[in-house]
Amino acid sequence: MSSKKIILTGGGTAGHVTPNIALMPKLKELGYDIEYIGTKDGIERRLIEAENIKYHIISSGKLRRYFDFKNFSDPFKVIKGIFDAKKILKQEKPNIIFSKGGFVSVPVVLAAKMRKIPVIIHEADMTPGLANKISMPYCSKICVTFKEALNHIEKSKGVLTGLPIREEILNGSKIEGKRICGFKDEKPIILIIGGSLGSKFINDSIRENLDELLKEFNLVHVCGKGNIDNTIKKDGYVQFEYVKEELPHLMKISSLVISRAGANVIFEILALKKPNLLIPLSARASRGDQILNARSFEKDGYSMVLEEEELNSKILLEKIKELNSNKDKYIENMNKSEVKNSVDNIIELIEKCSI
Structure with a gap:
């Protein structure tokens, strides 16, 4: 006993x-x-x-x-x-x-x-x-x-x-991630996570930029319950409503992550040293904690931040390209994390x- x-x-x-x-x-x-x-x-x-x-x-x-x-x-x-x-x-x-x-x-x-x-x-x-x-x-x-x-x-x-990080999130497999997505080439992968309910703002902005993004990246889009667009059939673009067991493997194969700024997900991103663009939930829809989380990560050099009120398809594309150009700088900063x-x-x- x-x-x-x-x-x-x-x-x-x-x-x-x-x-x-x-x-x-x-x-x-x-x-x-x-x-x-x-x-x-x-x-x-x-x-x-x-x-x-x-x-x-x-x-x-x-x-x-x-x-x-x-x-x-x-x-x-x-x-x-x-x-x-x-x-x-x-x-x-x-x-x-x-x-x-x-x-x-x-x-x-x-x-x-x-x-x-x-x-x-x-x-x-x-x-x-x-x-x-x-x-x-x-x-x-x-x-x-x-x-x-x-x-x-x-x-x-x-x-x-x-923040305590689940052990399994650190043990993803590139082989399993590639099997789940079925991508046919070796382009770098962007993982988009809009929260369990998804985000119409993020989903729409990503889809408006699909053709341009797919020239350079493959995309894994976790778009939230009921938000899969079955009319989109493009090589290099995979949609999920929600991921659980798959998440460690999708994180493992991703070169960049676009995400909301809940504490759990951003500390998982930090633990995995993934260059990231955070789009925090607006203060109109919350007590503003995600905005504070995101700004703290921005100040420490771990993240790029784009507030929801500023989000449109043009600026999102610009931010993604800027993030990709500076990804080594973000990885270096995350490697210096105190925790x-x-x-x-x-x-x-x-x-x-x-x-």
Whole structure:
């Protein structure tokens, strides 16, 4: 029987789950018994159960920064979630909690505080999300991805760790990538990732430039659910709605990457040293965290940035050509990155803080 137990939590989006999954191989290697707390219908349940990890369900209401009538009922779901989590923690007796954020994490963190169980929080973006803001007073340490994030949290708690990267993303195969795409020549490959829902702005701009781009590149276009254009049949252009197992292999064969600027994907790009053009989600459609992420990478010389409001087919083509001309400079800058092994950094903290 394992002498150490950790309960992970976080959910609502895949970005609040995949970094937890990235920690699991090392935790298992160190002898931790790993369990997870999430919601009944959240994306975290499917992702965690696929890893054969014991999964506990709690109630949780969504935390919103805007007016919604559910804001009156959801606090009662959060309160119920605290009692649900407290019961689970009393029964399972973990040595530590690791929270990746999202609204499901708040009841778990509050229950852990009541049970005197240490909590480590991870904040992926440059400014804390609402769930982490609520949770931060009750934790022992706060891991951050960006050094700028240290300015927004209590100095004694903040630790720059970077973002845990899934081991499999680093182990792609060029042979498998080429098989998946079926390209007939050896042109350099551009991988376009518009997020799980895709981006009409990015999709349209890429397709308007297809003929020009295909003179020099092959294109792998991850365009989002329902966004494949079946009328386009061109050699050197492959479309996917979504990729999961294929992603490490597609990353491996890519010379350039065009992407949104969520923390998970940009740190995977950094780990793989792929010259990249980031097109962050507009502040009109988010709290602006992707814009801050992208500008931080631009400042450090890891990325070229094009904001959505500036995006059109002409400027996109110009940026791609500029990126390709300067790709060696971006690779050199990424090789100088301060954060080398985020998983080990976080595991070391977990070991220090466990009771």
